[in-house]
Amino acid sequence: xxxxxxxxxxxxxxxxxxxxxxxxxxxxxxxxxxxxxxxxxxxxxxxxxxxxxxxxxxxxxxxxxxxxxxxxxxxxxxxxxxxxxxxxxxxxxxxxxxxxxxxxxxxxxxxxxxxxxxxxxxxxxxxxxxxxxxxxxxxxxxxxxxxxxxxxxxxxxxxxxxxxxxxxxxxxxxxxxxxxxxxxxxxxxxxxxxxxxxxxxxxxxxxxxxxxxxxxxxx
Numbered sequence: 001x002x003x004x005x006x007x008x009x010x011x012x013x014x015x016x017x018x019x020x021x022x023x024x025x026x027x028x029x030x031x032x033x034x035x036x037x038x039x040x041x042x043x044x045x046x047x048x049x050x051x052x053x054x055x056x057x058x059x060x061x062x063x064x065x066x067x068x069x070x071x072x073x074x075x076x077x078x079x080x081x082x083x084x085x086x087x088x089x090x091x092x093x094x095x096x097x098x099x100x101x102x103x104x105x106x107x108x109x110x111x112x113x114x115x116x117x118x119x120x121x122x123x124x125x126x127x128x129x130x131x132x133x134x135x136x137x138x139x140x141x142x143x144x145x146x147x148x149x150x151x152x153x154x155x156x157x158x159x160x161x162x163x164x165x166x167x168x169x170x171x172x173x174x175x176x177x178x179x180x181x182x183x184x185x186x187x188x189x190x191x192x193x194x195x196x197x198x199x200x201x202x203x204x205x206x207x208x209x210x211x212x213x214x215x216x217x218x219x
Contacts, residue, residue: 100159
């Protein structure tokens with residue numbers, strides 16, 4: 001019979017038949033189990049990539065029982081989906097430098113820093129690969145970026161109020177325009193992503209926004 005680890009116990013069990021893979025209650029052992037499993041999932045993605053992600057190894061790396069991981073997350077896809085939710089929750093808050101130029105530059109450099117980090121860059125390569133071949137992972141990745149765009153959109157809205165960009169500017173499109181060239185280099189052309197590339201992306205998005213390129217159609 002499988003032994004329970006030191007992280008497991010009565011509190012770690014799902015709350016009932018309605019529990020879904022990856023669902024947790026705040027605090028206590030459940031939160032510790034989730035943190036340990038998601039950390040182990042990141043380790044596995046860095047070492048093996050999505051196609052090498054193995055639930056048994058994740059359980060061993062997290063120091064929890066295999067039945068806990070299978071019951072709560074269900075599959076490797078469930079692990080990826082919950083990891084993306086956690087990453088969105090833990091991401092740094094958006095900047096407020098007092099100018100759109102400063103905010104977009106901060107955003108671009110943060111994206112670049114994440115993509116070039118040895119650990120997080122490998123994690124993003126793996127989750128992008130997972131999203132390309134699994135609908136649930138694709139939905140989770142979409143949710144991650146939707147959360148980040150919502151977090152950063154107010155910097156564009158403040159810029160509209162200050163008169164830096166035209167009224168009706170679509171804040172989400174401006175934020176997407178900053179990171180799109182960086183992700184293209186990272187995931188499509190597989191080129192190095194230098195700080196100069198981040199600065200250029202922010203500058204291009206700023207110039208386009210000032211010119212009205214992102215004003216919503218019909219406004």
